[in-house]
Amino acid sequence: MKKWMGSLLAATLVLTACTEQQETAPQETAPQESQQQAETEEVAFPLTVTDAVGNEVTLEEAPDAIISMIPSNTEILFALGFEEEVVGVTDYDNYPEAAATKEKIGAFEFNIEKMTALQPDLILAHESSWSTAEAGLQPLQDAGVPIFVVGNAMSFDETYETIEAIGEVTGASEQATTIVEDMQAQVDAIATKLEDVEQQKTVFIESSGDPEIYTAGQGTLMQELLDRINAENVVADQEGWLMMNSEEIVSRNPDVILLTYNYIENAVDAVKTRPGFDQITAVQQDAVIQVNEDITTRPGPRLALALEELAKAVYPEVMND
Template identity: 25%
Template sequence: MPALNHLLSAFLLAYLSITQAIASTVVIEVQDDRGHKVKLSQPAQRIVSLAPSTTELLFSAGAGKQVVGVVSYSNFPEEAQRITSVGSYNQVDLESVLALNPDLVVAWYSGNSPAAIEQLKRLGMPVYLTETRYLEQLPVTVRKLGLLTGHADSAEKIAEQLHQGLVTLKQQYSQQRPVRVFYQVWDEPLITINQENLISQVIELCGGQNVFADLNSIAPRISVEAVLQANPDVIIASGMEEQRPEWLDAWQYWPSLNAVKQQQLHFIPPDLIQRQTPRVLQGAILMCQQLAQTRQRLSKASNE
């Protein structure tokens, strides 16, 4: 019996040591937007963000204080402007990234250089790739970043608020009378969006129809003639600044356009609609209100 007790004790000690070893190496594991698994042995404490949108997403998830590097135009929230810069989204300074000794890099798949991303991976850095094409992805991304950074609870609150806000808008507006929408990204060259762009989904959410949804490119160049032929009920522009672009009113030169006839030339600040962040909800609210105004104008015109 003493021998048996000794054996059981030895087994118990071995079991406990193995259990502790396993516990100490338990990883946080999530799948990024490209289907790659990102594993961490503990919540990330030194994060480098390679796009303005990913910086904003990290702050939304509650991890702002853990972000040690950002790229240019990471201007929201205000605290992000005081974080060390590692270049621009399309020209990342890898030496600056390495100098910050990050334990997580959050990158933008279609915006950052593929070569830079691959080099960071080869150096053994965990890289989480974002590629937001659907509104439903935004709450999911916030939750995943919360898990990776140790802020699951606060991230869940933000994600749920965003989800519920989008659901409410869909219920209120998506079945309303369709409104034909031309969304103008830029004037020279004249650029719009197709159905793969997140903004097109906001248009649908608000009961609109993107007149250039079927084009092949996600941000296609078009002609003035194409806009005249499409004859949208409303033109919505964002441009690059926080002020309404002067070129939006250039459409007044074509008074035959429905949008001009009904005085439906609208502006949404670009950071509220062109960045894939929770602030898209604010942009969506503005767009839904604008399309509601267009419906009223069209209804009034049809009754005259």
């Protein structure tokens, strides 16, 4: 399949002009390869890797026109240094700021015609939407475009694996390792601080408001985050994502309520004024807190920041000491 040349990474380095001290004019400088390109070229292509659904994916050359089908993949690609190579993202991609300027390919339904027009040489799909996206992407697969399905990470370890997998398929394994090591160091530092927690707090994670209040139990990334900060999930006896009514939340009486959504104006006040919620410790102690929706729900490079934000929300007396 034809290889479409994308722009080199931002700020291509230029060699300084060499000027002889005698009456010779300065010689022209030749552009030096970007660090990302040079490191990528150290990886042996063609490259064959296995994705999250067991498909073998072969790339003949390092990708230079990449489409990302979920925001977390996009954040990983940018962290790896592929800002220029990313040509298409979903409607919800908003980080980093440069991601918002990329061509939009849709969200729950993807615009296959636009994706084709972008002439990608790598598509990063996602396991969570693969069952519905696979059929639509068949024309691109038939045309020879490599499609790599990234796993649906539900923990820090799986997030690390995701970053390393994307690093491998793009030829940026060394950069991926550095990102993972930096995240692990941040997580370890937070864990060290929380060793001083004497009384474990109970927490209710609310991912959507009335009338359909959803929360997260075992087997979710939210559960992993709470476990990591030594907090007890009040719905840890439940599995996956579930809807819960207000009466049940009152009966479970969490010490802290964390809101991971921002689509409701004055969401914190709305929670506090629900009937019966004045009986909840979290409301009485003014511990209903809205946290950053994006970093707490995207298994990517900012997940360590999400852990820190949750730790500060639940244990401010420890984290702000």
